[in-house]
Amino acid sequence: MAENRASVYGEGVPCWVDAQLPDVEAGKRFYGELFGWTFEDWFGSFAQALKDDEPVAALVRKVDGRLPTVWTVYFATPDAPALARRIRDAGGQIVSAPVPAGELGVTALVTDPEGAVFALWQPEEHPGFGKRHEPGTFAWAELYARDTEAANTFYGDLFQEALFGEDADPDFGRAPVSDVFPTQMPPHFLVHFAVEDVPTALEDVRRLGGRVQAPPFETSYGEVAVVTDDQGASFALLRR
Structure with a gap:
């Protein structure tokens, strides 16, 4: 089963997301109620x-209080060290060099030339999402950049097949930071989760102690609202 799942995530396809949180148990309560998730402790x-x-x-429990409380998107690759070198050569940075995550796979943390952080995942026993594009699962990642033309060039060169190939069905896009956020906001990826109804989901976010950063707005890929959880991690709700 893992091998079959891995085969659908070509290089440059978002294949996993995680949240670095101060309190994982509180995160379980928030996301368990919001999205109907259950959990396995590893x-x-x-x-x-x-x-x-x-x-x-x-x-994931955040071990260093100086680190941000964030959702991170992982892009699939068959060779994390080689992709990390290509990212560095193209003007990005390697924040954390590729290392094995037990028997699950190989991971690295990198940035693009503007500093937007993302991760790489070379799957072994853990191929990535077992379910996506359904309510309560990953649906999209939007890069909010200062220079969208430069971002298109950088990611287009890295992930040509995933973005523009014959069978491309990309799960991430690029937009100017100022479209949604204050102009001083650093470039970043925003993870989107699918919901059946955005206003209802916003009520649930507020009830669970989260807050709304940007009320619902229309995009080319659906209706979106930007929120934070009760620990400050930002994410988006998406209804296609």
Whole structure:
């Protein structure tokens, strides 16, 4: 099963997301109620989220209080060290060099030339999402950049097949930071989760202690609202 799942995530396809949180147990309560997730605890500080018994995300305990409380998107690759070198050569940075994550795969943390952070995933026993594009699962990642033309060039060169190939069905786009956020906001990726109804989901976010950063707005890929959880991690709700 893992081998079959891995085959659908070509290089440059978003294949996983995780949240770095100060309190994983609080995260379980928030996201469990919001999205109907259940959880498997791994390695003490890592909880894998399941939707209908399929892996959809992870919550990870933040070990350094100086690190941001964030959702991170992972892009699939068959060779994380080689992709990390290409990213560096294209003007990006390697924040954390490729390292094995047990028997699950190989991971690295990198940035694009503007500093937007994303991760790489070279799958072994853990191929990535078992379910996506359904309510309560990953649906999209939007890069909010200062220079969208430069971003298109950088990611287009890295992930040509995933973005522009014959069978491309990309799960991420690029937009100016100022479209949604204050102009001083750093470039970043925003992880989107699918919901059946955005206003209802916003009510749930507020009830659970989160807040609304940007009320619903229309995009080329659906209706979106930007929110934070009760620990400050930002994400988006998307109804296609």
